[in-house]
Amino acid sequence: MRLVGLAPIFLTTLLLATSAIASGGVCGNNVVELGETCDDGNHANGDACSSRCQVEASQTKEQQKCIVVLNGLTTKLVDTQAQVSSSCFKNAGRKKLRGDQSLSDCLVIEGGRKSRSIAARIKVAQDGTPQFPGRTKCPETPNFGYADDEVIAAAALAEARAFLQKLIVATPEEIVVDSTVPGNKYAALCQLLLLKTSDQVLRSQMKEFASCQKRLLGASSGPAVSAEDLEGCFAESRTDAKGRVEKARARIERIYDRKCSAFDVGLNEVMGVSEEQPISVFAEDAVVAGRCTACRILNATEGLEQDCDFWDDEARNESCAEEGMPSPRGAFVDGPIFARF
Structure with a gap:
């Protein structure tokens, strides 16, 4: 006898049971x-x-302070990786990388090395030190908006490197400008300036979210009481109320016009994009990539569950696919771009 009518019921029950095993429980029962x-x-x-x-x-006030401090340190990690990216490209172009490092090696190894002090500050902020436990900025662990120090460090650095990869399309080794070649001076300068200004787009996204978060946590009326409330800052930060993101986007176009196009340096030469792509499209792509990266960082470092693929460009088109991204629950997936430091 075929129990066709019961198949959907059985399948639903099986899916619920599987979900319960994976997550530990079924919410709403x-x-x-x-x-x-x-x-x-x-x-x-x-x-x-x-x-x-x-x-x-x-x-509580202590929990609010903890979240704000950790968010600030997360942004510092992103800034550090951005500085390392520029330095690695510059040294690769000059043939001055350490030892037998490749450019990709430099991005990972130097990023980890130069971020150690900030990663240590995150750990101290959460746990204090054995000698001075009172140095912690998190005497009360927040109810939400929080992740362990290792997750924060791994996610921030790896996603910052992934942001670079989204921008340049090709591999770093394929597009780095050899500044030892006569005549490449302006192309090398153009590349470094575009990398730096593009990173400002990502930092602007992080700062817009942080401003909303700080205000929402400390609101005297209607403060954030759950992770879902904090996720409301994604929508607010998209409005770019303080104009940070727009200023960063406009700066990309301005830098290109003054430091690249003015010296006959094409965007395809330094960023690996197609010859036909105008700088305005590249700048907008940087904004979308910045939203994607900021969203993934915040999901991982604050335990949020924003749909990043929709938030980056308001379309579920896998422009911000989850493959290889840090899990908001703590596990971090290694990969060629997402290597641990």
């Missing part, structure tokens, strides 16, 4: 299970138990 801090039998927010079955409660 009125039973508090592994990974949940509450379960009121629904998927609504604003009723003291969030749609993800986490207790909704405003953060």
Whole structure:
């Protein structure tokens, strides 16, 4: 006898059971299970138990400070990797990389080396030190908006490198300008300036989110009480209220016109894009890549679950696919771009 009518029911039950095994529980079944801090039998927010079955409660002053401090240090890690990228390209062009390093090696190894002090500050901020435990900036672990120091460091550095890869299309070795060749002076300068100004787009995205987050956490009325509330800052930061992102985008075009095009240096020569691509399209692509990267960093470092593929360009088109991205739950997937430092 074929139980055709029961097949959908069986499949649904199987999927729910699989989900329960993977996540530790089924949110919304009125039973508090592994990974949940509450379960009121629904998927609504604003009723003291969030749609993800986490207790909704405003953060204390100490918890707010912890989140803000860690966000700032995360941005410093991104800045450090950006500085390393420019330095590695510059040294590769001059044939002055350390030992037998390739340019890709330099991006990973030097990024890890120069970020160690910031990674250490993140650990101290979370845990203090054995001798001085009171140095912690997080005496109270936040209820949401928080991840372990290792996840923060790995995600910030790897995603910053991934942002570079999104911009240049080709591999770093394929596009680095050999500045030892006579006549390549302006092309090498153009490349370095475009890399630096493009990185400013990513930093601007991070700062827009941070401004919203800080205000929302400390709001006297209607403060953030869940990760879902913090995710509202993605929509707000997209409006670019302070114009940070637009200024960074416009700077890319201005730099290209003054330092590249004026000296007959083509965008395809220094960034690996097609010859027909205008600088305005490249600048907008940098904004989209910046949104994608900022979103993935924040998901990983603050335990958020924003749909980055939709948020970057308002379309689910795999422009910000999740493959190889840091998990908001802590696991980090290694890969050629996402190598641990």
